[in-house]
Amino acid sequence: MARIRLDHIRHAYTPDLARAGTYALREVDHSFEDGGAYALLGPSGCGKTTLLNIISGLLTPSEGHVRFDDRDVTRLTPEARNIAQVFQFPVIYDTMTVRENLAFPLKNRKVPAAEIRTRVADMLRRIGLEAKADRKARGLTADEKQKISLGRGLVRSDVNAILFDEPLTVIDPHMKWQLRSELKQLHREFAMTMVYVTHDQTEALTFADKVVVMHAGEVVQIGTPEELFERPRHTFVGYFIGSPGMNILPCRLEDGAAVVSGARIALPGILPARTPGRIELGVRPEFVRIVPRGSGVPVTIDRVEDVGSERIVRARLNGAPLSAVLRDDAPIPAEADASFAPEGLNLYAESWLVERDGRLAHG
Amino acid sequence: MDKTWNNRAWFLVLPVLVLVAFSAVIPLMTVVNYAFQDTFGNNQFFWYGTDWFKEMLTSDRFHDALVRNLLFSAIILAIEVPLGILVALSMPKKGVWVSVCLVLMALPLLIPWNVVGTIWQVFGRTDIGLLGYTLDAMGIDYNYVANPVDAWATVILMDVWHWTSLVVLLCYAGLVSIPDAYYQAAKIDGASRWAVFRYIQLPKMGRVLLIAVLLRFMDSFMIYTEPFVVTGGGPGNSTTFLSIDLVKLAIGQFNLGEAAAMSLIYFLIILALSWVFYTVMTNVGADRPVKEAAR
Numbered sequence: 253m254a255r256i257r258l259d260h261i262r263h264a265y266t267p268d269l270a271r272a273g274t275y276a277l278r279e280v281d282h283s284f285e286d287g288g289a290y291a292l293l294g295p296s297g298c299g300k301t302t303l304l305n306i307i308s309g310l311l312t313p314s315e316g317h318v319r320f321d322d323r324d325v326t327r328l329t330p331e332a333r334n335i336a337q338v339f340q341f342p343v344i345y346d347t348m349t350v351r352e353n354l355a356f357p358l359k360n361r362k363v364p365a366a367e368i369r370t371r372v373a374d375m376l377r378r379i380g381l382e383a384k385a386d387r388k389a390r391g392l393t394a395d396e397k398q399k400i401s402l403g404r405g406l407v408r409s410d411v412n413a414i415l416f417d418e419p420l421t422v423i424d425p426h427m428k429w430q431l432r433s434e435l436k437q438l439h440r441e442f443a444m445t446m447v448y449v450t451h452d453q454t455e456a457l458t459f460a461d462k463v464v465v466m467h468a469g470e471v472v473q474i475g476t477p478e479e480l481f482e483r484p485r486h487t488f489v490g491y492f493i494g495s496p497g498m499n500i501l502p503c504r505l506e507d508g509a510a511v512v513s514g515a516r517i518a519l520p521g522i523l524p525a526r527t528p529g530r531i532e533l534g535v536r537p538e539f540v541r542i543v544p545r546g547s548g549v550p551v552t553i554d555r556v557e558d559v560g561s562e563r564i565v566r567a568r569l570n571g572a573p574l575s576a577v578l579r580d581d582a583p584i585p586a587e588a589d590a591s592f593a594p595e596g597l598n599l600y601a602e603s604w605l606v607e608r609d610g611r612l613a614h615g
Numbered sequence: 616m617d618k619t620w621n622n623r624a625w626f627l628v629l630p631v632l633v634l635v636a637f638s639a640v641i642p643l644m645t646v647v648n649y650a651f652q653d654t655f656g657n658n659q660f661f662w663y664g665t666d667w668f669k670e671m672l673t674s675d676r677f678h679d680a681l682v683r684n685l686l687f688s689a690i691i692l693a694i695e696v697p698l699g700i701l702v703a704l705s706m707p708k709k710g711v712w713v714s715v716c717l718v719l720m721a722l723p724l725l726i727p728w729n730v731v732g733t734i735w736q737v738f739g740r741t742d743i744g745l746l747g748y749t750l751d752a753m754g755i756d757y758n759y760v761a762n763p764v765d766a767w768a769t770v771i772l773m774d775v776w777h778w779t780s781l782v783v784l785l786c787y788a789g790l791v792s793i794p795d796a797y798y799q800a801a802k803i804d805g806a807s808r809w810a811v812f813r814y815i816q817l818p819k820m821g822r823v824l825l826i827a828v829l830l831r832f833m834d835s836f837m838i839y840t841e842p843f844v845v846t847g848g849g850p851g852n853s854t855t856f857l858s859i860d861l862v863k864l865a866i867g868q869f870n871l872g873e874a875a876a877m878s879l880i881y882f883l884i885i886l887a888l889s890w891v892f893y894t895v896m897t898n899v900g901a902d903r904p905v906k907e908a909a910r
Contacts (some may be wrong), residue, residue: 310799331805343800345814360805403806
């Protein structure tokens with residue numbers, strides 16, 4: 253087990269792309285603490301799988317170093333790094349039985365036969381394939397195959413880290429919950445460093461202690477699920493996490509308050525002395541209240557979606573879309589204004605968060 | 616839904632029935648006809664029963680040709696299949712060299728059989744052939760016209776040269792269809808090069824390998840043109856394979872009854888052996904349903 257340090261990693265898939273400045277990873281400088289459960293969250297093509305393959309050693313980064321504790325492993329093979337990785341689509345060894353599949357990584361590492369037996373038996377029980385242990389793996393269903401892949405990754409208890417590359421894509425929804433809690437259980441038991449790549453925010457937020465949000469080849473924020481929800485460092489994080497995403501309202505600053513389409517909104521914290529460029533106000537739908545006309549910013553309500561536990565109000569503020577999530581049953585006035593809870597207000601300059609003490613979060 | 620019955624629909628399959636009749640059924644029945652009759656000329660035939668078959672099955676000449684042919688097929692399969700896999704494994708997976716390799720590999724397959732035979736016939740001659748002359752100059756006593764071992768070596772080498780490409784191309788097609796994730800997973804699992812071959816590449820090539828083995832077996836068991844051109848079945852009878860023997864019997868000696876019986880036996884042997892290959896190879900590594908049911 254080890255602390256994984258990514259030291260100014262940049263990666264382009266070919267030298268030509270590097271010369272053109274097209275990097276799949278623009279710059280990542282980050283550490284995964286020993287024993288942490290991390291999720292790499294981002295849309296398709298943001299570089300999360302590239303980053304994962306660099307950690308596991310399937311890719312060598314164009315620039316920068318990977319360190320496990322103090323050892324530089326940038327040039328080492330996946331085997332030498334002692335990493336387990338589970339891929340998006342099930343990889344199984346067709347001609348082997350389920351049991352042989354699970355034993356394969358152990359056998360390759362010359363683990364004593366008795367230990368292989370107990371560990372494989374334990375893993376068979378965890379992934380619920382005891383009944384099919386001696387069947388050839390090729391005849392199984394897609395989610396059973398993926399469980400074998402997971403099992404092969406988890407069966408080695410001495411690995412430095414376990415990496416998951418969207419492993420639950422092919423699994424049925426009800427199985428997803430079960431397997432995810434199984435993974436959490438394993439994490440608590442063995443305290444292994446786990447890095448879990450996904451584009452599904454629910455998966456990321458339920459699995460990880462710390463979520464690393466990536467966007468266009470960069471890490472935009474690393475934080476606990478609460479931090480990502482309450483204080484997104486970048487408007488992308490606000491938009492990507494949460495359903496519906498954060499409302500982003502263009503505004504200007506005037507005497508310590510934000511002016512959104514003519515309405516003054518008092519801001520908590522200190523405003524930056526000088527703010528360059530575009531200024532936006534970010535507020536999550538959960539912090540938006542619908543109030544009677546005259547007590548907030550005037551909005552036009554388009555429709556109300558009742559999703560059972562809550563109601564989502566889709567409105568427009570001066571033409572720009574604005575969503576609100578209402579948890580109570582209070583009637584919604586036809587002529588309504590919106591008001592914002594002060595603790596939910598975040599100010600963004602050029603898409604990056606302005607901290608409460610007036611500092612810019614980035615650059 | 617009601618089905619519409621219209622017997623005139625049979626007219627639609629009539630052309631293909633006529634075609635198959637003329638191309639396969641009638642010639643085959645002619646052979647069957649000859650196999651049970653005898654003639655002394657004048658187009659007069661006499662019922663001969665199954666005697667031609669009995670004679671053929673007990674004939675030493677037929678046994679010898681059969682053994683020679685089985686040995687030949689076994690040897691070329693034992694060389695061409697492993698060699699084909701090896702070449703396919705060492706071919707590049709991407710880049711400009713892929714097309715170069717594929718064209719080079721396809722070349723021998725484009726040459727007509729009798730031309731291949733002629734090439735090797737000349738190639739092996741000790742007076743003007745590059746191979747024969749070189750061996751002779753090196754002091755190696757090589758003469759495929761006089762020495763049966765040399766004749767066999769030449770015919771086998773020729774077949775390997777001509778047909779290994781087919782195995783290579785089929786195996787290569789199987790190899791490139793393996794997704795990268797398999798190799799990545801194998802690296803993560805710490806699999807050796809041999810284990811990658813044994814547990815990923817070989818199983819994924821299984822289907823195409825079956826086709827390769829079947830094609831090469833059937834073709835080599837029916838081989839005629841190339842050894843006919845190179846050795847003419849000699850020296851002596853040492854490279855007289857079944858089809859060469861059959862042609863000698865039918866056209867050389869004009870022994871139609873015997874040749875017809877031999878053709879039918881020959882055909883059944885190919886059919887039976889192909890079936891055996893197919894069954895064995897599709898069952899290797901399959902789940903055993905009996906064990907499953909016993910649980």
